[in-house]
Amino acid sequence: MSAWTRRHLLGLEELSADEIRHVLDTAASFKEVSTRSIKKVPALRGKVVVNMFVEPSTRTKMSFTLAATRLSADVVDFSPSMSSLSKGETLVDTAKNIEAMGIDFIVIRHPASGAAHLLSKVLKASVINAGDGAHEHPTQGLLDIFTMREVKGRIEGLKVAIVGDLSYSRVARSNIHGLVKLGAEVIVCGPSTLVPGPIKELGVRVSYHIDEIIGEVDVINLLRIQTERQKANLFPSIREYARLFQINEERLKRAKPDVMIMHPGPMNRGVEISPEVADGEKSVILKQVENGLAVRMAVLYLCSGSHEESHADVPHQGR
Amino acid sequence: MSAWTRRHLLGLEELSADEIRHVLDTAASFKEVSTRSIKKVPALRGKVVVNMFVEPSTRTKMSFTLAATRLSADVVDFSPSMSSLSKGETLVDTAKNIEAMGIDFIVIRHPASGAAHLLSKVLKASVINAGDGAHEHPTQGLLDIFTMREVKGRIEGLKVAIVGDLSYSRVARSNIHGLVKLGAEVIVCGPSTLVPGPIKELGVRVSYHIDEIIGEVDVINLLRIQTERQKANLFPSIREYARLFQINEERLKRAKPDVMIMHPGPMNRGVEISPEVADGEKSVILKQVENGLAVRMAVLYLCSGSHEESHADVPHQGR
Amino acid sequence: MSAWTRRHLLGLEELSADEIRHVLDTAASFKEVSTRSIKKVPALRGKVVVNMFVEPSTRTKMSFTLAATRLSADVVDFSPSMSSLSKGETLVDTAKNIEAMGIDFIVIRHPASGAAHLLSKVLKASVINAGDGAHEHPTQGLLDIFTMREVKGRIEGLKVAIVGDLSYSRVARSNIHGLVKLGAEVIVCGPSTLVPGPIKELGVRVSYHIDEIIGEVDVINLLRIQTERQKANLFPSIREYARLFQINEERLKRAKPDVMIMHPGPMNRGVEISPEVADGEKSVILKQVENGLAVRMAVLYLCSGSHEESHADVPHQGR
Numbered sequence: 001m002s003a004w005t006r007r008h009l010l011g012l013e014e015l016s017a018d019e020i021r022h023v024l025d026t027a028a029s030f031k032e033v034s035t036r037s038i039k040k041v042p043a044l045r046g047k048v049v050v051n052m053f054v055e056p057s058t059r060t061k062m063s064f065t066l067a068a069t070r071l072s073a074d075v076v077d078f079s080p081s082m083s084s085l086s087k088g089e090t091l092v093d094t095a096k097n098i099e100a101m102g103i104d105f106i107v108i109r110h111p112a113s114g115a116a117h118l119l120s121k122v123l124k125a126s127v128i129n130a131g132d133g134a135h136e137h138p139t140q141g142l143l144d145i146f147t148m149r150e151v152k153g154r155i156e157g158l159k160v161a162i163v164g165d166l167s168y169s170r171v172a173r174s175n176i177h178g179l180v181k182l183g184a185e186v187i188v189c190g191p192s193t194l195v196p197g198p199i200k201e202l203g204v205r206v207s208y209h210i211d212e213i214i215g216e217v218d219v220i221n222l223l224r225i226q227t228e229r230q231k232a233n234l235f236p237s238i239r240e241y242a243r244l245f246q247i248n249e250e251r252l253k254r255a256k257p258d259v260m261i262m263h264p265g266p267m268n269r270g271v272e273i274s275p276e277v278a279d280g281e282k283s284v285i286l287k288q289v290e291n292g293l294a295v296r297m298a299v300l301y302l303c304s305g306s307h308e309e310s311h312a313d314v315p316h317q318g319r
Numbered sequence: 320m321s322a323w324t325r326r327h328l329l330g331l332e333e334l335s336a337d338e339i340r341h342v343l344d345t346a347a348s349f350k351e352v353s354t355r356s357i358k359k360v361p362a363l364r365g366k367v368v369v370n371m372f373v374e375p376s377t378r379t380k381m382s383f384t385l386a387a388t389r390l391s392a393d394v395v396d397f398s399p400s401m402s403s404l405s406k407g408e409t410l411v412d413t414a415k416n417i418e419a420m421g422i423d424f425i426v427i428r429h430p431a432s433g434a435a436h437l438l439s440k441v442l443k444a445s446v447i448n449a450g451d452g453a454h455e456h457p458t459q460g461l462l463d464i465f466t467m468r469e470v471k472g473r474i475e476g477l478k479v480a481i482v483g484d485l486s487y488s489r490v491a492r493s494n495i496h497g498l499v500k501l502g503a504e505v506i507v508c509g510p511s512t513l514v515p516g517p518i519k520e521l522g523v524r525v526s527y528h529i530d531e532i533i534g535e536v537d538v539i540n541l542l543r544i545q546t547e548r549q550k551a552n553l554f555p556s557i558r559e560y561a562r563l564f565q566i567n568e569e570r571l572k573r574a575k576p577d578v579m580i581m582h583p584g585p586m587n588r589g590v591e592i593s594p595e596v597a598d599g600e601k602s603v604i605l606k607q608v609e610n611g612l613a614v615r616m617a618v619l620y621l622c623s624g625s626h627e628e629s630h631a632d633v634p635h636q637g638r
Numbered sequence: 639m640s641a642w643t644r645r646h647l648l649g650l651e652e653l654s655a656d657e658i659r660h661v662l663d664t665a666a667s668f669k670e671v672s673t674r675s676i677k678k679v680p681a682l683r684g685k686v687v688v689n690m691f692v693e694p695s696t697r698t699k700m701s702f703t704l705a706a707t708r709l710s711a712d713v714v715d716f717s718p719s720m721s722s723l724s725k726g727e728t729l730v731d732t733a734k735n736i737e738a739m740g741i742d743f744i745v746i747r748h749p750a751s752g753a754a755h756l757l758s759k760v761l762k763a764s765v766i767n768a769g770d771g772a773h774e775h776p777t778q779g780l781l782d783i784f785t786m787r788e789v790k791g792r793i794e795g796l797k798v799a800i801v802g803d804l805s806y807s808r809v810a811r812s813n814i815h816g817l818v819k820l821g822a823e824v825i826v827c828g829p830s831t832l833v834p835g836p837i838k839e840l841g842v843r844v845s846y847h848i849d850e851i852i853g854e855v856d857v858i859n860l861l862r863i864q865t866e867r868q869k870a871n872l873f874p875s876i877r878e879y880a881r882l883f884q885i886n887e888e889r890l891k892r893a894k895p896d897v898m899i900m901h902p903g904p905m906n907r908g909v910e911i912s913p914e915v916a917d918g919e920k921s922v923i924l925k926q927v928e929n930g931l932a933v934r935m936a937v938l939y940l941c942s943g944s945h946e947e948s949h950a951d952v953p954h955q956g957r
Contacts, residue, residue, distance in 0.1 A: 034740045038684030046357030048385060059735055062714060066686060066739050069712045074388045076381060089585035097378055097584060100608035101385050102353045265735060266727035289738035365676030367704060393707045395700060408904035416697055416903060419927035420704050421672045 004302045008120040008127045011136035012177035020178055024146050026298035026307075027291070033070060034293060043306055044073035048103040052078045052095070053130070054110045059265060059289065060130050060140070064107045067296035076103070091115065092122055099125045105300060108132070126303040134168040139299060140264055141174025143292040145182065147284055148219055150291065151260055156183035161213055162204075163245060164223030164272055165194040165234075171264050172223060176202045187213050190223075190245065193234045210245050214255045220247060221262040222272050238271055248274035252282065260284050323621045327439040327446040330455035331496035339497055343465050345617035345626075346610070352389060353612060362625055363392035367422040371397045371414070372449070373429045378584060378608065379449050379459070383426045386615035395422070410434065411441055418444045424619060427451070445622040453487040458618060459583055460493025462611040464501065466603055467538055469610065470579055475502035480532055481523075482564060483542030483591055484513040484553075490583050491542060495521045506532050509542075509564065512553045529564050533574045539566060540581040541591050557590055567593035571601065579603055642940045646758040646765040649774035650815035658816055662784050664936035664945075665929070671708060672931060681944055682711035686741040690716045690733070691768070692748045697903060697927065698768050698778070702745045705934035714741070729753065730760055737763045743938060746770070764941040772806040777937060778902055779812025781930040783820065785922055786857055788929065789898055794821035799851055800842075801883060802861030802910055803832040803872075809902050810861060814840045825851050828861075828883065831872045848883050852893050858885060859900040863910050876909055886912035890920065898922050 003022040012020065033041055049068040053061050061077075068075045078098065095106060105126045108116050113133030120127040131137040149155050160179055162172050166188050176199075179186050186204040188195060195206055207213045214220070227238060235241050247261060261273070261283045269275045277283060301307065322341040331339065352360055368387040372380050380396075387394045397417065414425060424445045427435050432452030439446040450456040468474050479498055481491050485507050495518075498505050505523040507514060514525055526532045533539070546557060554560050566580060580592070580602045588594045596602060620626065641660035650658065671679055687706040691699050699715075706713045716736065733744060743764045746754050751771030758765040769775040787793050798817055800810050804826050814837075817824050824842040826833060833844055845851045852858070865876060873879050885899060899911070899921045907913045915921060939945065 036684075039686075039740060040684045046355075046359045048358075048388070050381075058716065058732065059739075062688075062716065062736065063739055065714055066712075066741070069686070069714075074385075076384055076388075078377065078381065090588070093584075093586060093588075094377065096605060097608050098381065100605040101378075101382055101612050102358060102609065103385070265731075267731060269728070269731075286734060286738040289735050290740065293739050365674075365678050367677075367707070369700075393704075395703055395707075397696065397700065409907070412903075412905060412907070413696065415924060416927050417700065419924040420697075420701055420931050421677060421928065422704070 004307070007303055007305070008116075008129075009138050009299050009303055010116050010120055010127065010129045012138050012141045012174045012181070013136065015178075015181070017181045017183075020142070020145070020181060023142055023295065023298050023302065024149060026302060027142070027146055027294040028150075030070075030297040030301070031291070031294040033297070034290075040070050040072055042072045043301055044068065044071040044104075044304055047071075047073040047105070047304060049073050049075045049105040049107060049300065050078050050098055050103050051075060052098070052106050052108045054108070054115075055131070057109055057130070059292070060109065063289070063292045064128075064130060064296050064300075067293050068105075068300055070293070071297055071300060073104075073300070092118065095119050095123060099123050104304065128299060128303065131170055133170065134173075135170055136174045136177075137170040138174050139292065139296055140171050141178045142299070143288055143295040144171075144175055144221060144262060144264070145178045146291050146295050147262065147288050148184075148260065151284060151287075152218060155179065158184040158219060159187070159217045160184050160219040160221060161187045161189050161207075161210075161217040162221045162223065163189045163210060163247070164225055166190050166199055166223070167194050167196045167234075168226075169223050173202070175221060176204055180204070187217065189213060191235050191241070210247075210251070211254065214251060216256075217259065218256065219260045219262060220255070222247060224264065224266065225268055225272050227268065227271070242271050246270075246272060246274060247277050249276050249280075252277060262288060264288070323626070326622055326624070327435075327448075328457055328618050328622055329435050329439055329446065329448045331457050331460045331493045331500070332455065334497075334500070336500045336502075339461070339464070339500060342461055342614065342617050342621065343468060345621060346461070346465055346613040349389075349616040349620070350610070350613040352616070353609075359389050359391055361391045362620055363387065363390040363423075363623055366390075366392040366424070366623060368392050368394045368424040368426060368619065369397050369417055369422050370394060371417070371425050371427045373427070373434075374450065376428055376449070378611070379428065382608070382611045383447075383449060383615050383619075386612050387424075387619055389612070390616055390619060392423075392619070411437065414438050414442060418442050423623065447618060447622065450489055452489065453492075454489055455493045455496075456489040457493050458611065458615055459490050460497045461618070462607055462614040463490075463494055463540060463581060463583070464497045465614055466581065466607050466610050467503075467579065470603060470606075471537060474498065477503040477538060478506070478536045479503050479538040479540060480506045480508050480526075480529075480536040481540045481542065482508045482529060482566070484544055485509050485518055485542070486513050486515045486553075487545075488542050492521070494540060495523055499523070506536065508532060510554050510560070529566075529570070530573065533570060535575075536578065537575065538579045538581060539574070541566060543583065543585065544587055544591050546587065546590070561590050565589075565591060565593060566596050568595050568599075571596060581607060584608070642945070645941055645943070646754075646767075647776055647937050647941055648754050648758055648765065648767045650776050650779050650812045650819070651774065653816075653819070655819045655821075658780070658783070658819060661780055661933065661936050661940065662787060664940060665780070665784055665932040668708075668935040668939070669929070669932040671935070672928075678708050678710055680710045681939055682706065682709040682742075682942055685709075685711040685743070685942060687711050687713045687743040687745060687938065688716050688736055688741050689713060690736070690744050690746045690748075692746070692753075693769070695747055695768070697930070698747065701927070701930045702766075702768060702934050702938075705931050706743075706938055708931070709935055709938060711742075711938070730756065733757050733761060737761050742942065766937060766941065769808055771808065772811075773808055774812045774815075775808040776812050777930065777934055778809050779816045780937070781926055781933040782809075782813055782859060782900060782902070783816045784933050785900065785926050785929050786822075786898065789922060789925075790856060793817065796822040796857060797825070797855045798822050798857040798859060799825045799827050799845075799848075799855040800859045800861065801827045801848060801885070802863055804828050804837055804861070805832050805834045805872075806864075807861050811840070813859060814842055818842070825855065827851060829873050829879070848885075848889070849892065852889060854894075855897065856894065857898045857900060858893070859902075860885060860910050862902065862904065863906055865906065865909070880909050884908075884910060884912060885915050887914050887918075890915060900926060902926070
């Protein structure tokens with residue numbers, strides 16, 4: 001009996017705790033595939049995944065490409081600067097045209113919140129949200145939670161700090177939705193100008209001083225500081241931000257000895273994180289990247305409906 | 320006995336009616352492949368298709384990529400901005416270099432009329448014209464004709480209007496050559512500034528008023544209005560163009576009840592076509608995109624010569 | 639017993655004569671694959687090659703892509719303009735992130751000399767140098783030497799002129815290292831402003847007049863003149879350079895009758911080479927491109943360690 005019946009992955013807000021756990025369990029199965037000498041399974045052979053990245057991205061796009069490739073799908077890149085988007089066609093027309101070519105998935109990153117939802121309403125293809133504006137980045141949320149569960153053995157009862165610029169962070173929002181559903185306690189922390197008041201409604205505690213909470217948390221998930229936002233006077237200076245919020249060895253002395261340090265990348269070394277901590281033993285940053293692949297394989301696999309049709313391609317049928 | 324012996328597809332002008340019909344029939348066979356659960360045939364396994372798009376394009380490039388992928392070919396993209404074209408190398412040197420890497424097809428889109436012909440004279444690889452300047456866009460012509468034949472059951476005797484900016488339209492030219500050869504009657508229609516006099520020599524009727532001909536045609540194939548051409552004073556204004564030529568529900572009341580509305584995309588909704596008509600039941604615009612894939616599979620397959628060597632890969636041998 | 643134990647290819651400077659010969663012999667085996675009707679071997683199935691081209695390139699990137707494809711590897715492109723490089727992340731962080739996605743090879747072209755070495759020290763993946771600043775371009779050196787050996791039957795005792803702008807040429811440096819190790823005599827030739835004094839330490843003769851040496855050499859390997867360097871007043875004018883150094887039919891009358899003309903491309907026809915010579919029978923320029931594929935297949939294959947694990951995929955085991 002399948003715990004997953006969705007065709008799209010739009011956000012963690014609409015998933016149940018059971019659905020999230022089902023993705024995590026499936027990802028754990030797929031992680032094993034990456035250890036094989038031939039790192040491929042035929043699960044999505046003949047299926048076509050279109051990467052539609054209207055905003056630039058290195059790692060998310062590449063991670064989806066490699067995840068699809070390991071499932072034996074074909075991946076086609078849609079690069080919007082070279083496209084008819086610049087000719088003024090609407091996003092929906094573009095997506096419908098792509099769909100008419102018989103493709104199976106659109107992985108979309110778009111600067112507008114709600115872009116993935118919009119496409120999911122008009123397409124028969126699966127829509128996977130790879131980040132929509134300030135709204136959600138569900139596969140990042142899932143891979144962060146997967147990594148916490150892998151290292152800590154559980155999510156329930158875990159105390160997780162999300163630190164940085166909370167006001168426009170889709171990474172934070174997806175983390176919060178997932179963690180709260182699975183029973184973690186989430187504390188968001190940043191300068192008051194970067195923590196929007198309504199964020200409390202998502203069920204989180206708010207702190208404006210990292211030193212106030214660092215001793216009690218199991219996980220610190222750092223957000224990238226967008227240095228271009230300094231111009232908007234939202235925080236005094238990079239140096240000042242680093243002084244007050246940077247996770248460095250000095251500050252870590254007051255943390256739990258087994259605290260996990262996470263970062264979705266790309267890092268600003270010397271701003272939100274010191275190089276020593278980034279490369280240190282508490283950092284799970286590269287493990288996050290590695291797990292991203294397994295999580296995206298799971299998402300593509302589940303949304304394809306392949307697990308409903310047959311079980312021949314499931315890596316571990318015992319689950 | 321094969322009706323196709325060409326290695327290149329450069330334009331519809333040089334094809335016979337029999338050759339065009341042979342492509343359409345082969346495309347009909349391949350259309351079936353797209354309905355399978357695994358949408359691939361091994362016909363071109365080990366062959367390499369290079370997409371050489373010197374002009375930007377979304378759907379044509381993607382359509383060729385997917386067509387080649389369904390035939391199990393490998394596709395490599397040549398993006399000219401990143402290339403030695405910018406270092407002043409000639410097109411022929413670039414193409415010969417690409418060919419020396421053992422590739423099998425060059426699919427070329429180029430702003431210069433005749434670019435595909437030029438390459439076909441110096442290369443042993445197959446050259447497929449994906450649009451050369453104002454000259455031809457043969458796979459668009461073929462997919463338009465394929466779609467008309469599929470919906471109307473025939474081309475001979477069909478009355479087809481091609482409406483818009485005729486003066487620089489390679490889509491129009493390829494449609495005209497193919498339709499006239501197969502016995503359709505073609506009427507070109509647009510503001511007098513956008514209809515070049517010599518176009519009559521291609522065997523078409525000319526009209527400057529859509530309302531004059533709308534009642535008699537079976538198919539209306541709309542061309543995209545290049546709004547940037549307004550600056551050149553070739554038509555009074557977008558609003559004026561829309562008033563005189565836009566296909567909208569009001570205007571369609573005077574058309575045949577079973578008229579087909581076509582558009583090669585990308586559409587300017589509200590200019591040459593109203594949103595209601597674009598999404599309405601007379602529109603076959605997404606069907607055109609779908610058929611483009613089958614037509615391009617047929618073209619790649621036929622030009623590879625695979626149908627001469629063996630018949631094992633032909634999807635329907637009964638044809 | 640294997641003559642190759644390296645995981646990276648960084649330059650020819652660090653290879654022994656035996657190692658170079660081993661690559662050339664392996665490339666000769668792979669050249670045969672390209673003559674098959676299905677030009678693929680399963681040697682690297684399931685392996686992932688990342689093309690990380692921080693400097694633009696047509697032919698090198700495409701050649702690596704096709705080489706990897708023929709070995710059945712999956713190739714993913716990393717395009718730095720669309721990437722987090724622009725967000726200020728360090729090269730090492732970017733590469734480690736890519737590596738964490740489970741990839742097997744990074745083929746890197748970078749404007750900084752030493753970029754490939756840097757990555758090789760921090761990654762477990764294989765690093766293949768596709769050109770680093772003014773330092774080395776080892777696969778170009780290997781394909782040039784492969785082509786000389788193929789045409790002339792030997793390298794030892796061969797007299798090779800490298801002609802043009804020697805001061806920033808990674809192609810020249812890789813050629814020199816390889817040729818000197820294999821026992822060729824190398825003469826570098828160009829205007830005195832473009833021939834750095836210390837180049838003699840690499841074991842080459844220097845000449846400032848092509849006419850002085852043209853009668854004695856077996857091979858003339860031309861370097862591309864970077865016309866943008868004229869602005870820096872490093873040579874008087876394109877016309878003057880062509881008068882003094884261009885290889886044309888007139889000048890070739892004084893050369894050995896079986897002299898080979900080579901060029902790594904892209905050519906400036908009419909500058910360093912006349913069109914007649916470029917397309918003439920002494921030119922092996924397209925053969926170089928063809929051989930580049932076989933050499934890159936050999937490099938990827940050897941660096942993967944596949945030849946150590948099993949011999950099932952080696953095309954000619956008799957070698």
